[in-house]
Amino acid sequence: MEYSREIELKGHIIDSGIMTRVFDAIMEMGGNFEITVFDIGKKKQDESYARILVSTGEEPLLLEILSVLHRLGARPPVVEDVALAEAEADRVVPKGFYSTTNHPTMVKYEDEWLRVEAIEMDCLIVVVPAEKRALCTPMSKLRKGDRVVMGETGVRVEPPERPRKVSTFEFMHGTVSSERPSETVISQIAQEMKDMKARGGKIGIVGGPAIIHTRGAPALAEIIREGYVDVLFAGNALATHDIEYDLFGTSLGMNLDTGTLAAGGHKNHIYAISEIIRAGSIRAAVEQGVIKKGIMYECIKNDVPFVLAGSIRDDGPLPDVITDVMVAQDRMREYLRDLDMVIMIGTLLHSVAVGNCLPSYVKTICVDINPASVTKLMDRGTMQAIGVVSDAGTFLPMLAKYLQK
Template sequence: MKFEIPKFREPDFNQDFLKNAPNCTLEQCPEDGISPENYHALSVYPEYFKINGKWVLATESRMDTVAVAIDEEGKEKVNIVEFRNLKKGDKVVIGRTENAEEGIYMWTKGFESVDSNEDNFAFRSGRSRETAFSIDYDNLYELLKHEKANGGYITWVIGSAVALDKNARDAFEGLVKKGFVDAVFCGNNTAAIDLENGVYGSTWGQDIFVKEQNTNNNIYETINLARSYGSMKAFMGSGKVEDGFIKALYDRDIPVVISCSIRDRLPLPEAYTDVYKAQDAMRAHTRKSSTIIMLSAILFTIASGNMTPSYNKFNGEIRPVYLYTVDIQEFAVNKLADRGTLTATSIVTNTQDFLRNVNRSLE
């Protein structure tokens, strides 16, 4: 069956409560990074704002942001802005209700079928322990094929499990080479482990990896070597790195956002050590991502999910943004939904099996 993106259905703006609603209230920011009181905080659902008598949809709506309105006649628009990025004079939407009485309307049925017996897309869908979860894999395969064929943007958020296992590492490298990866987020350690393998053929200093040891053999040698070339691109061009997904990404100019944590002792070149700069770099990709797949990286997963809209405008059409969370622990995959992202499909399995299945099925 051909994969189809669910169609977005707007509210009926001829309903009296929408037609007679007032314009939303706007108030200017007094200083950079300071919002007016009673600001309207956004959610992951589609929200409309009435400006100059027109209902305007805020695309890219995401958790814990504010709506900044442009109310010029004929150019009505709503920008979604983080509090720290507000500028003095920005016109912030004021109001805490979402039923149109303050010119703000949350629309939760945009992707529901008109026929209530059909459920093409839902923010939450029921599951049981008897459910055949293989359907999630089948849907994902079709989705990824659709994204690649139609100019979608697939972002992967990966943890160190991808680099620690040879089969997982090879499978992800294969997905990069096949064109199913448009951007990657990972930690400094994940990238360094992959690069160590590419330079020395070892993982945590072990030629045959058994388990993580308290040894830094080769990994800091690898980071030092990378730093000696001044940039990751130059390091890849040196011929020192023979294989791996990091090399495949840089060879194809696919963006990689590498972020350090407070535990990292030595960053790779271009790895972000400033959390806000890392956040901005990640958001530049989540804002245009149509699908995000998150593998065994719980903190990166929560961060990425919270800065990703549940819907967005692509090629002039509103469509859902698909999120997949994959982890061996049920707690980990459910964590994102608990934090307010409602469009995530969770798959409880180990990353190695997941990547091998996906890579093999996308031959």
């Protein structure tokens, strides 16, 4: 016995590769397909439309295939309203709930399409009937009685399409290569940043301590001072070693100017944390003249907000570090929702954390000396990321140079 269901695809489904991915998914999962309608756009700005009959010999397999295709933007020709179920307790999800992608999403409620607000991956959708709103809701924020979207009925996903205009993010999309000419790529990223700021866009930086260790800190400080950074996401380590470098000229006890170990330098980062605790905060340390230069100094002087998220391995930590990870997530989300571009530099874990909260339409660049770090970020769902295989100490000075040109 054959089980079948019709789906439709609409948009720039050919040149964006969506149709190919749909066919691949069907065949790889053991299904069959038949194209019943196919209208191809005549010009590059025209949309195409396809109706496809998907069939298998097993109903559970068919439902599994349809679930995968849904996340690629496929939908049934006739869409019913979403099904809702109440959460029985705080942070207890109803069985069969819909789990979000990071793509723009809409839900049909009372014959009206509602755009899901603040979309990010691996969350729930809560409908607020009185306000006719659909909210992307992390599990930690789910409350008893919330009306949760169940299954994929009435849910529409809009995967990113290939831009009509070629840009840095077009020719590099989804690629990681150590053989690409870094200087050319960095100059194009700089131009993209200039254009974005000229349009009023916002740019965030996710930074790891490798920025300090490789002497990329002065360049990042300059980029912040020149107004190209709207928020900084980091951990205790980046801020600590940035301040250590300002106070002692070392990072993890290494003299960055000479490449030699400082006598007793292994204690310098502890002294640095202690000085900030004595001052009361990073801002207070800047105002009191304790900190005179560096990344954190420029953030304070130029009113650039920063979110320092703590971890189990932190020394101190600095008084500005948020040690409750759920509070840190909330602070990150406050700033991430307004960003148009995020540049992640030398920190895999923090990059994955930020990437998990980003919508797929945010332009994302991951810079790391290890190509596997970029691949891991993409494997964890941040498919829009492009990779630049480079040392932070090489990337940032070159980026600052091209931003000045």
